[in-house]
Amino acid sequence: MTYKIIIDSCGELTDVMKQNEHFCNVALELSVDDHHITDDETFDQADFLRRVKESKNCPKSSCPSPESYMEAFGDAERIYMITLSSNLSGSYNSAELAKNIYSEEHPDADIHVFDSRSASVGETLIGLKVQELEEKGLDFDSVVMQTEAYINEQNTFFVLETLDTLRKNGRLSNLKAVVASALSIKPVMGSTPEGTICQLGQARGMTKALDKLIQDMLEKTKNTEERVLAIAHCNCPKRAQSMREKIEKLAKFKDIIVVDTAGVSTMYANDGGVIVAV
Known part of the structure; x- marks a missing residue:
């Protein structure tokens, strides 16, 4: 069974994860004044920090569209999405909408959205847990259940x-x-x-x-x-x-x-x- 672990771009991917075909990021968008930045491999941290420091206004972010999530699905038979805490961003709701739209056209698809209730490397670790469980050969429901239990224990x-x-x-x-x-x-x-x-x-x-x-x-x-x-x-x-x-x-x-x-x-x-x- 092919699987995909899709993490919104608040969750950092390690170099090893970036080279693994099972992982991918879906980008949020950032803006500083009138300058717009896509949070993908083109992100320039030094330039961004400079712009934030020079601006009188607060930088802003916008969550990925459902379409952005669905584009990342590919032909995977099992799809796991991991998002920023739903209490901090609309990314989770967008991922849920992507799941619902996709499931209507692919009723047999195994697809789940994890609300990390965290951010950054909290999401990273959840992705690694999903990979660990998948590589052990667990069925989809067991991967979901054990990952949700892991999230409950995470700080x-x-x-x-x-x-x-x-x-x-x-x-x-x-x-x-x-x-x-x-x-x-x-x-x-x-x-x-x-x-x-x-x-x-x-x-x-x-x-x-x-x-x-x-x-x-x-x-x-x-x-x-x-x-x-x-x-x-x-x-x-x-x-x-x-x-x-x-x-x-x-x-x-x-x-x-x-x-x-x-x-x-x-x-x-x-x-x-x-x-x-x-």
């Missing part, structure tokens, strides 16, 4: 240099007012079970905030040796590598993946932001 954490984009785009509506950046207080943020954003704690300075993130992550993560951990960074590879080394000294994971953020994650993480999912 996402992040620390950003600035929360301006999240705040301006209304993604922090349920969050208490964050403390003044003049004090160099960095909130440690995370995902809720529903896929919204919450504040887990705070610390003075980026290094202490990332240490707090690691502490919170390890407290919430059971059976680390059986889990893959992923780190996405926005233009700060040394910071991400330092985190990886600290985590490896504290716990043994099945694997640790490090990637640079693609377009949508870059928009929200901003220069210097770090996202961890496990």
Whole structure:
């Protein structure tokens, strides 16, 4: 049985995933003022960050169309779509619409949309879980059921240099007012079970905030040796590598993946932001 794992472009693909025919991204669109950017392999992170920094306005994103999703299906017999949290984007609804349209014409197709209730490398890890289960030879319903169970156990954490984009785009509506950046207080943020954003704690300075993130992550993560951990960074590879080394000294994971953020994650993480999912 041929299968396809389609991840909206907020979910980063590793180099290995990009070379695997089972994986593909479907691009969201970004805009900074009048400049429009497609979040695909042409995305230029440095240029985008420069434009955001120079603009007085907040960058925006728009979700893929149902047609974009359906174009990615190809002739796969099993289709899995993984999207940004439905509480943060319309990408999930667009993917569901693509599924419904396609199913009318192909009633025997096995197709499922996973609401990641996360973003960035949270989506990446879900895609890898689907691949793992498919390669084990499980039937479609079992892959879906076990992946949904994996999503229920997954946690996402992040620390950003600035929360301006999240705040301006209304993604922090349920969050208490964050403390003044003049004090160099960095909130440690995370995902809720529903896929919204919450504040887990705070610390003075980026290094202490990332240490707090690691502490919170390890407290919430059971059976680390059986889990893959992923780190996405926005233009700060040394910071991400330092985190990886600290985590490896504290716990043994099945694997640790490090990637640079693609377009949508870059928009929200901003220069210097770090996202961890496990």
